[in-house]
Amino acid sequence: MSHDEFSCRQIILESLVEYEDGSMPETERMRLEAHLSHCPPCVVFIKSYRATGRTLRMLKPKDIPCNLAEAVMNFVRERCKKSS
Amino acid sequence: MAEDQNASDLELVRKIKGGDDQAFREMVERYHARVYSLSYGVLHNAEDAEEATQDAFLTLYRKIDTFDESRKFFSWFYRVALNAAYSRARRRRPGVTVPIDDFVPRLKGGDGQGSPEFAAWVDGIEDETISRELAQRAEDFIQELPPAYRDVIWMVDVEEMKPADVAETLEISLAALKSRLHRARLAVRERLAEVASARNPAGAAEGERRAAP
Numbered sequence: 003m004s005h006d007e008f009s010c011r012q013i014i015l016e017s018l019v020e021y022e023d024g025s026m027p028e029t030e031r032m033r034l035e036a037h038l039s040h041c042p043p044c045v046v047f048i049k050s051y052r053a054t055g056r057t058l059r060m061l062k063p064k065d066i067p068c069n070l071a072e073a074v075m076n077f078v079r080e081r082c083k084k085s086s
Numbered sequence: 087m088a089e090d091q092n093a094s095d096l097e098l099v100r101k102i103k104g105g106d107d108q109a110f111r112e113m114v115e116r117y118h119a120r121v122y123s124l125s126y127g128v129l130h131n132a133e134d135a136e137e138a139t140q141d142a143f144l145t146l147y148r149k150i151d152t153f154d155e156s157r158k159f160f161s162w163f164y165r166v167a168l169n170a171a172y173s174r175a176r177r178r179r180p181g182v183t184v185p186i187d188d189f190v191p192r193l194k195g196g197d198g199q200g201s202p203e204f205a206a207w208v209d210g211i212e213d214e215t216i217s218r219e220l221a222q223r224a225e226d227f228i229q230e231l232p233p234a235y236r237d238v239i240w241m242v243d244v245e246e247m248k249p250a251d252v253a254e255t256l257e258i259s260l261a262a263l264k265s266r267l268h269r270a271r272l273a274v275r276e277r278l279a280e281v282a283s284a285r286n287p288a289g290a291a292e293g294e295r296r297a298a299p
Contacts, residue, residue, distance in 0.1 A: 058243040
């Protein structure tokens, strides 16, 4: 492997965030993609990294208690009444 | 978060400082779901998250005069909300946290050129049903992360907040945020891969073979 190529370790531990969020400079991105073109394990790793992101997005609480805003208002009123 | 959102928040803040209860109600309407969700990320329990949300708004009401208007309101208030949630978390039995390095991917060789070890779980995780099952496990794994990593991954990947907004809320640099986020993702990915390969040993063996030519 020549010095200007990415290693698997470098990609996984250092470069993936910039690659994924699009902030990686064009030349570096091209070098990284050249690595990916001959490294199937890294391609699978990146797929699994993205799949992790998709999985995490499913965790967002969907059921906000329906009377929460009212409960908050009552709680604050009650506490402020006590302390005044 | 958009500048006009902050301007609109500031308008409400000033009214609340002036004693306008209707403005406070509007602030509750605007932020209660996000604060609940953020609290849930710390506490992983609906009842505790609801109580932490109430605590956060009580602090907002009482301490609004201390808010420095040169900062963005949401970053101040999310910080208040995180503190409220952690304060409640400390009253419970402490959970087990696992050092982040325990889950950074194991790389072969140590010479920087080895292929990573991983299981062939990607095909499985792309299936909606399996994905939901794994999501439940991911919630457990996030809870085991050290808080600095847990907050970041919850806010960016679960809540889908902008990284720059999260960095501002946590008062860390964007570079530090990205580093924490990446390590947290690697940790969760590693644990999910373990679960997925336990479900599908044949796939795992295939993954090992492909990963370590």
